[in-house]
Amino acid sequence: MHYTGTIWRPPYEAASLLIEVTAGCTHHKCKFCTLYNDLPFKFRMSPMEDIECDLQEVKRAVKGWNSRRIDRVFLTGANPFVLSYDKLADIAGLIHKYLPSVKSIGSFARITDVTPKTDEELAKLRALGYDGLTIGIETGDDEALRFMNKGYTSADIIEQCQRLDAADIHYSFFYLVSISGVGRGEIGAKLTSDLCNQIHPTLIGANMLTIYPDSELFTEIQHGNWQEESELEKYKEVRTLIENLQIPTIFAAMGASNAFQFHGQLPKDKKKLLSFLDEIIGNVSEEELKKYRRSVHHL
Structure with missing residues (x-):
């Protein structure tokens, strides 16, 4: 092979x-x-x-x-x-x-x-x-899409996914938690839920942003141009996203970037997922989550 x-x-x-x-x-x-x-x-x-x-x-x-x-x-x-x-x-x-x-x-x-x-x-x-395409849209936050140089806008996501819907081509999304930066995570989550509610992703997979020294984003941070959310803020962001999703879809956080892995069917499992996230936010320390983030040497 x-x-x-x-x-x-x-x-x-x-x-x-x-x-x-x-x-x-x-x-x-x-x-x-x-x-x-x-x-x-x-x-x-x-x-x-x-x-x-x-x-x-x-x-x-x-x-x-x-x-x-x-x-x-x-x-x-x-x-x-x-x-x-x-x-x-x-x-x-x-x-x-x-x-x-x-x-x-x-x-x-x-x-x-x-x-x-x-x-x-x-x-x-x-x-x-x-x-069953997998699309890394990352976010519905145009400010973050521009800064991260994704090469498209939230309007492009909606337009092209509506075309996939019309062709009956199913698709899943990757959502990148913390891409909007410190203080904007929940804003980005709401913008993303608003976007997703207009189309039909089969699954939305959350991945926690993990920054490596060989990335351009690491250099931006060194220059003071961008700041990462805390680990607990990331989980609050995920909670906001799930809370505001109104479409039937699978929500999953299953990749190695996630310290806690979970999945469920929306809207059926929404309360269960929100309760699980509340437990993390209320009972897991920032240092414990940072320790896991530091252990992720490669995705």
């Missing part, structure tokens, strides 16, 4: 077959991100012959399994959905050729990856199996 650098996937894609079709990120400008710093290039697409070779290898392996069937493929790389419709269609064709049991194909995506695709192309990609 062809894999380049550290391979990232969402926690809920643990059972999916991981196929590398891109490596790196086309944007690679977010101030907080260090996920692809181990690559000697910004972005590249895998040669189609490598993708086909990996699928052939998997097909041979599947023949030796008595009961397991592969029904989902997750394309790796920061944002494979940036590839053109034609390239994504060709990749889907290879997947279905060698693994006919596959029912859906997912990947990470940026909001800007959706923009250039026509509504017709999105519908065709859905018919080819593309479904």
Whole structure:
């Protein structure tokens, strides 16, 4: 199998077959991100012959399994959905050729990856199996989006996700707790809930901002241009987000950045989740949470 650098996937894609079709990120400008710093290039697409070779290898392996069937493929790389419709269609064709049991194909995506695709192309990609994208929107706070150099606005998120809704392409969000900075966390949470309430994310996954020395954000902090929330403020922010969400969705904090992992179905589990967060806010010390943050050497 062809894999380049550290391979990232969402926690809920643990059972999916991981196929590398891109490596790196086309944007690679977010101030907080260090996920692809181990690559000697910004972005590249895998040669189609490598993708086909990996699928052939998997097909041979599947023949030796008595009961397991592969029904989902997750394309790796920061944002494979940036590839053109034609390239994504060709990749889907290879997947279905060698693994006919596959029912859906997912990947990470940026909001800007959706923009250039026509509504017709999105519908065709859905018919080819593309479904369950994971989008790191981070926040609905335009001030934070601008400062962190995400490359889009909250209005862009709403517009492009409404297009995904129309194409019946389901998507999940990553929300980055503390991205709005000290004193603005709950403001950012409310703005994000307002945004999410207008669209239909299947899941909203919260990740706690963890700042590393090789990030541009670390330099901004050294220059006094930005300040991180306290750990307890981060949990108050998450509480505000959940409290203001009015849509049916799964809320999850399951990644390594979270000292306490939890998930639930909204609105059914809202009271339970809020109570759990109240317990953390009222009974866990700032120093205990900071100790965990310092222990997260890499996400």
